[in-house]
Amino acid sequence: xxxxIVIIGGGAAGGTAAQFAKKTDRNAEVTIFEKGKYPQYSxxxxxxxxxxxxxxxxxxxxxxxxxxxxxxxxxTEVKEVDLKDRVVIAEKNGESxxxxxxxxxxxxxADPSVPPIDGIYDGEKIKKGVFSLRTLDDAKEIKNxxxxxxxxxxxxxxxxxxxxSEAFYELGKSVxxxxxxxxxxPGMIDQDLAELVYQKIKDKVEIFVNHRVKKINGKDEVESIxxxxxxxxxxxxxxxxxxxxxxxxxxxxxxxxxxxxxxxTRGIVVDKRSMTSIKDVYAAGDCTEYKDFVxxxxxxxxxxxxxxxxxxxxxxxxxxxxxxxxxxFLQTRTTRIFDVEIxxxxxxxxEIENSVQGKYSGKTLPHYFPGGEDIVIKTVINNSGxxxxxQAVGVGSALRINxxxxxxxxxxxxxxxxxxxxxxxxxxxxxxxxxxxSADIARYRYGRK
Amino acid sequence: xxxxIVIIGGGAAGGTAAQFAKKTDRNAEVTIFEKGKYPQYSxxxxxxxxxxxxxxxxxxxxxxxxxxxxxxxxxTEVKEVDLKDRVVIAEKNGESxxxxxxxxxxxxxADPSVPPIDGIYDGEKIKKGVFSLRTLDDAKEIKNxxxxxxxxxxxxxxxxxxxxSEAFYELGKSVxxxxxxxxxxPGMIDQDLAELVYQKIKDKVEIFVNHRVKKINGKDEVESIxxxxxxxxxxxxxxxxxxxxxxxxxxxxxxxxxxxxxxxTRGIVVDKRSMTSIKDVYAAGDCTEYKDFVxxxxxxxxxxxxxxxxxxxxxxxxxxxxxxxxxxFLQTRTTRIFDVEIxxxxxxxxEIENSVQGKYSGKTLPHYFPGGEDIVIKTVINNSGxxxxxQAVGVGSALRINxxxxxxxxxxxxxxxxxxxxxxxxxxxxxxxxxxxSADIARYRYGRK
Numbered sequence: 001x002x003x004x005i006v007i008i009g010g011g012a013a014g015g016t017a018a019q020f021a022k023k024t025d026r027n028a029e030v031t032i033f034e035k036g037k038y039p040q041y042s043x044x045x046x047x048x049x050x051x052x053x054x055x056x057x058x059x060x061x062x063x064x065x066x067x068x069x070x071x072x073x074x075x076t077e078v079k080e081v082d083l084k085d086r087v088v089i090a091e092k093n094g095e096s097x098x099x100x101x102x103x104x105x106x107x108x109x110a111d112p113s114v115p116p117i118d119g120i121y122d123g124e125k126i127k128k129g130v131f132s133l134r135t136l137d138d139a140k141e142i143k144n145x146x147x148x149x150x151x152x153x154x155x156x157x158x159x160x161x162x163x164x165s166e167a168f169y170e171l172g173k174s175v176x177x178x179x180x181x182x183x184x185x186p187g188m189i190d191q192d193l194a195e196l197v198y199q200k201i202k203d204k205v206e207i208f209v210n211h212r213v214k215k216i217n218g219k220d221e222v223e224s225i226x227x228x229x230x231x232x233x234x235x236x237x238x239x240x241x242x243x244x245x246x247x248x249x250x251x252x253x254x255x256x257x258x259x260x261x262x263x264x265t266r267g268i269v270v271d272k273r274s275m276t277s278i279k280d281v282y283a284a285g286d287c288t289e290y291k292d293f294v295x296x297x298x299x300x301x302x303x304x305x306x307x308x309x310x311x312x313x314x315x316x317x318x319x320x321x322x323x324x325x326x327x328x329f330l331q332t333r334t335t336r337i338f339d340v341e342i343x344x345x346x347x348x349x350x351e352i353e354n355s356v357q358g359k360y361s362g363k364t365l366p367h368y369f370p371g372g373e374d375i376v377i378k379t380v381i382n383n384s385g386x387x388x389x390x391q392a393v394g395v396g397s398a399l400r401i402n403x404x405x406x407x408x409x410x411x412x413x414x415x416x417x418x419x420x421x422x423x424x425x426x427x428x429x430x431x432x433x434x435x436x437x438s439a440d441i442a443r444y445r446y447g448r449k
Numbered sequence: 450x451x452x453x454i455v456i457i458g459g460g461a462a463g464g465t466a467a468q469f470a471k472k473t474d475r476n477a478e479v480t481i482f483e484k485g486k487y488p489q490y491s492x493x494x495x496x497x498x499x500x501x502x503x504x505x506x507x508x509x510x511x512x513x514x515x516x517x518x519x520x521x522x523x524x525t526e527v528k529e530v531d532l533k534d535r536v537v538i539a540e541k542n543g544e545s546x547x548x549x550x551x552x553x554x555x556x557x558x559a560d561p562s563v564p565p566i567d568g569i570y571d572g573e574k575i576k577k578g579v580f581s582l583r584t585l586d587d588a589k590e591i592k593n594x595x596x597x598x599x600x601x602x603x604x605x606x607x608x609x610x611x612x613x614s615e616a617f618y619e620l621g622k623s624v625x626x627x628x629x630x631x632x633x634x635p636g637m638i639d640q641d642l643a644e645l646v647y648q649k650i651k652d653k654v655e656i657f658v659n660h661r662v663k664k665i666n667g668k669d670e671v672e673s674i675x676x677x678x679x680x681x682x683x684x685x686x687x688x689x690x691x692x693x694x695x696x697x698x699x700x701x702x703x704x705x706x707x708x709x710x711x712x713x714t715r716g717i718v719v720d721k722r723s724m725t726s727i728k729d730v731y732a733a734g735d736c737t738e739y740k741d742f743v744x745x746x747x748x749x750x751x752x753x754x755x756x757x758x759x760x761x762x763x764x765x766x767x768x769x770x771x772x773x774x775x776x777x778f779l780q781t782r783t784t785r786i787f788d789v790e791i792x793x794x795x796x797x798x799x800e801i802e803n804s805v806q807g808k809y810s811g812k813t814l815p816h817y818f819p820g821g822e823d824i825v826i827k828t829v830i831n832n833s834g835x836x837x838x839x840q841a842v843g844v845g846s847a848l849r850i851n852x853x854x855x856x857x858x859x860x861x862x863x864x865x866x867x868x869x870x871x872x873x874x875x876x877x878x879x880x881x882x883x884x885x886x887s888a889d890i891a892r893y894r895y896g897r898k
Contacts, residue, residue: 012880045817045875054817054875305873308880326868334872343872368494368503398872399848402882403855405869410859419775420854423783423792423847424754426494426503431461431757433851 003028005318006088006101008078008254010034012043012304013285013311014107015060018070020315021105028319031071031099033078033090038136039065044304046139047160050146051167057136073097081258083278103280103318106255106268107311110134110248110286110302115155119216120244129222132244133160142243149240150174153225155213157184161245162337165205169338176206176237178213178227188333189342189391190349192359196376196393201338216242248302250287263289265300272324274314282314293328293408294346294388303333332405334398343401346380346389346408354383356449358442364396366430377438379404385413385446387439400435414443452477454767455537455550457527457703459483461492461753462734462760463556464509467519469764470554477768480520480548482527482539487585488514493753495588496609499595500616506585522546530707532727552729552767555704555717556760559583559697559735559751564604568665569693578671581693582609591692598689599623602674604662606633610694611786614654618787625655625686627662627676637782638791638840639798641808645825645842650787665691697751699736712738714749721773723763731763742777742857743795743837752782781854783847792850795829795838795857803832805898807891813845815879826887828853834862834895836888849884863892 005021007014010032018030041057048054065072076092081104088104090097112132114120120130131142152168154161157179168175179186183194184207198207210230217224217236226236250267252260261277263269267289268276276283285307292299301307306329316323334343349355358379365372375394382388390404407417418440422433432440454470456463459481467479490506497503514521525541530553537553539546561581563569569579578598580591601617603610606628617624628635632643633656647656659679666673666685674688699716701709710726712718716738717725725732734756741748750756755778765772783792798804807828814821824843831837839853856866867889871882881889 042815042817042875044873045815048818048875053819056817059815059817303873305870305880309868309870330870332870332872334874334877336874336876341877345870345872366491366494366508368491368505368508369497370502396845396848398874398877399845399852402869402871402884403848403852405871406852406855406859406861409865409869410855410861412855412859416858419758420851420858421754421758421779421781421794422851422854423781423794424493424752425783425785425847426491426497427785428783428790428847431754
């Protein structure tokens with residue numbers, strides 16, 4: 001009899017897992033239960049959907065899944081997993097669907113975390129004008145509501161908060177961002193680089209770091225917010241719309257209900273095969289946690305690029321194949337905000353004991369060639385001289401960070417890294433690429449310790 | 450007494466060696482004898498100097514060397530090296546200069562190789578209208594002569610030939626390139642990718658592959674050239690100017706005069722410290738040869754990026770420091786011709802026994818995001834599954850090739866490479882970067898062998 005693989009959740013992780021399961025065992029029955037009404041789409045594209053830059057965020061249509069021989073159930077909520085009989089019980093339009101499984105893949109994603117701020121709720125519901133951005137429906141609601149809006153406050157200066165601020169700016173709105181920590185993009189880059197990014201974007205969006213939102217005012221809908229600086233100073237800002245961009249919380253209800261082991265970061269724990277603590281039950285994407293490659297510490301899987309790679313492994317293994325995750329995730333990450341490309345890989349500097357840093361500010365082309373762009377690159381090495389993280393701001397930073405990712409993956413010593421021959425031609429790059437120079441500065445400083 | 454380091458040749462290799470020698474031993478006396486009249490300049494920028502895109506190709510001025518405490522003698526030719534007494538005898542304006550040395554660095558570069566074509570010479574001199582491009586003076590002469598020129602034939606479709614064809618095209622000239630081999634850029638990329646590049650540029654420059662130049666006609670100056678196809682078919686083309694772009698030949702006269710060991714490719718042999726077969730005599734740049742990282746075979750050091758890295762090592766060691774070359778050179782290389790970015794690292798596919806290739810043509814952005822550019826990437830693995838070379842055509846190909854360079858340097862297996870987390874964000878790169886997809890295709894094909 002054909003193997004049955006059931007996947008809970010049809011986001012990027014669920015959809016990818018289905019695809020790789022089917023690729024691995026062509027005869028398997030692969031079923032996806034997705035509670036939302038859309039087939040696999042790009043969550044990372046939602047800010048661009050709001051700005052209008054992207055019209056369609058669907059990555060794989062219902063037709064695509066049909067042709068791939070994958071049963072995709074939309075608007076179908078999983079109610080129960082019966083581990084003993086290996087049955088998933090779901091519900092669509094009030095009707096119950098039962099599906100036996102040989103392997104189960106949990107890809108239930110994450111929900112936005114709602115911070116404990118006075119005035120977010122209107123009774124039991126989130127107040128009119130307050131939004132999070134997580135799903136395509138969220139994006140559509142924001143887009144609709146925007147028409148009547150002038151002043152927007154975004155709570156949180158992380159990736160989503162900043163990407164949204166750009167979208168709103170392009171639509172002609174006045175945007176403020178309130179960040180409780182001392183710098184923007186606090187989970188993505190070190191404070192010194194964050195300061196640099198801040199200087200480049202501060203004319204387009206007002207950002208208040210070291211500020212917390214005390215209260216959202218307005219009876220039936222948002223009217224203003226009250227913020228408090230670290231020094232105790234209070235301000236009130238007009239706001240027709242408030243965006244909560246304060247992170248996510250893994251959605252683990254189903255996994256917990258069957259007893260999957262949960263981790264320190266409250267995500268589902270998976271092993272190198274992306275299997276949970278329960279045999280034949282796999283998990284992938286934002287509902288899970290995994291090890292950081294460098295520190296070995298548990299980290300939430302919050303990046304699409306990681307979730308997809310995990311899903312590939314889960315899908316292959318669920319279908320009887322044999323695939324392994326790397327020993328940890330590098331967390332290679334990038335974004336572009338107001339034309340500033342920002343990229344990083346590996347832990348923040350403060351998470352590395354006795355780290356040594358080399359920072360270089362230069363141009364992407366030789367000085368004599370016109371058109372070179374500014375780039376800043378930081379290389380971080382640990383106390384054995386291994387490259388453990390890197391951050392960059394400027395055009396081409398993401399592709400340079402990929403080379404650092406490769407170096408970190410190979411536990412490359414900075415002594416070796418500086419020998420790397422980078423491609424050189426006057427219209428393309430200088431003789432020594434800025435990443436090599438930044439590493440060489442780290443090497444020099446390490447040598448003098 | 451202060452250590453004396455004498456460097457013969459003030460090009461990128463000589464100048465860099467001087468810089469690193471001085472950095473290593475601040476008290477050393479560092480002397481450069483350069484026979485040309487310019488301080489260190491970028492040879493790779495000369496095509497752009499001719500087109501007018503770059504105005505000044507000088508990288509480090511005489512003043513810079515003075516401030517760095519390096520004695521730079523221009524228009525000074527080395528006549529003899531007395532190894533026994535450790536003296537270099539040079540001549541400037543008819544006057545003899547003697548300089549004792551503790552270490553000697555030979556950075557005499559290369560000369561253009563002149564192919565055996567009938568009609569190149571007018572008596573003993575190269576005929577009027579026939580040029581090579583090697584020095585800044587060559588570039589100036591070409592630039593001057595260009596004014597009276599309409600039809601230009603370039604012999605050789607390598608990097609220099611193609612870069613020059615673009616410069617001439619931009620200046621409104623009619624350009625033909627004659628290449629004896631079956632494809633353009635024959636030393637840089639495989640034939641399939643060369644065909645792709647050819648298709649993109651063929652409307653701007655006429656290229657005749659599989660053609661050899663039989664004769665250059667014209668009594669006192671160039672009037673036409675006669676070419677012969679592989680099929681024996683002869684054609685005659687009008688030409689006011691002929692460029693010889695058929696490669697270089699290492700300039701090793703001085704090295705040979707003192708008995709340095711020469712290699713298979715007729716370059717000076719150096720060890721991992723960049724030292725020649727003679728103690729305390731180092732060599733760097735285009736006059737040398739070294740091992741290819743992947744094949745271990747001797748290769749001429751013809752790339753600026755390699756020459757500079759070699760010079761850094763030679764300079765440090767000549768000054769009593771301790772630096773090592775990598776075990777071989779990766780030959781990371783790139784150019785942009787008529788807006789087509791072309792990049793490669795490692796040997797051509799045909800040089801790898803039982804190689805397996807994965808080639809992917811895609812976009813630099815997710816399909817739903819506007820502005821994605823075409824990119825083609827080829828990953829080549831050897832019969833152990835190690836990544837040994839890669840080639841790419843398209844925007845961002847050079848920076849992607851740098852990541853492959855890092856993978857090759859670490860002898861990374863394709864099974865590991867495909868696990869690499871590449872930076873993902875809709876405006877910057879797709880979830881799986883095209884380089885990962887190309888490697889995955891190679892992996893798949895390798896698995897089925």
